[in-house]
Amino acid sequence: MSCYHQASEVIRSAGYRLTPQRLFILEAVYHLGGHVTAEQVLAYVQKSSPYVDLSTVYRTLELLVSLGLIRRFSAPNRPNEYEVATAEPHHHLVCLRCGRVEAVPAEPLSTVLREIVAAHGFTPDETHLAIHGLCAECHAQERSHEA
Amino acid sequence: MSCYHQASEVIRSAGYRLTPQRLFILEAVYHLGGHVTAEQVLAYVQKSSPYVDLSTVYRTLELLVSLGLIRRFSAPNRPNEYEVATAEPHHHLVCLRCGRVEAVPAEPLSTVLREIVAAHGFTPDETHLAIHGLCAECHAQERSHEA
DNA sequence: CTTGTATGTGCAAATATTTGCAGTTCCAAG
């Protein structure tokens, strides 16, 4: 579950320093589970290490994203969320009306996506796509609302 | 080209007021063309109407998005960009390394996407997807960088 | 175990975006 030991090794072997802050932040994302915001990570980290700063959390989360250790979930009108990359690969459907976020398996979407954009010489590395639209309920409501 | 007349009718018939600010902002997005930021829209609008506020621009742009008159382009580490919805439907490939943004036709991606997420009862209405990854050049560089 | 130094951190300020609120204005109803 919460074994972020290998993850810390990735940091080292990529040439980055293994600081207490980075370990705390890594542990926070692993421990909290699911999607977490920078603010939530900070709150957890500060229980053990009160002087860690929010900017360090942001910087570290982006570092972990660039190393592929965590994934970013970014949707308009909500703070960025982050999640361990060891979770099953998936995308998210974001309802623009009620705000609900639902996970869907990465496949077959990822494969199709990869094939289509490969024709443009592009290599998508984002396994965590935010697809905007309307959930079933909200879509039904919009339809009835017309008349 | 710049005929946003029908667009203003959409605002009215959706029950929103047709204010000078909304017309100026609409015209700005039509006139400037391509992807524009709130800041750019403000600069253009203020030439004719100096007291318009940036918050009004943000609010109005989001209103126009919700009415389907313009599209939002939202990628991490860059301000949101907006574009008239009358442009040919397309998505964007965003290189996470060099920052380049390339347009790709909406089809066949949109159709595939729609089919796949329909199985989850979801109706994607976002024809302006930001797909993250590496462009051809940057991908080549990463490969050679390994060795 | 030192030590030098590039990397990383805390803090504060900058930037990007959103929100609350009091005053203004569009426009439906008369």
Next chain:
DNA sequence: CTTGGAACTGCAAATATTTGCACATACAAG
């Protein structure tokens, strides 16, 4: 053509995120 009131706006403050910089520290080399 008025006019009342909800919708809208400007402004300022709040919130979200990024950045500059001086100081701290991980860690490679000795």
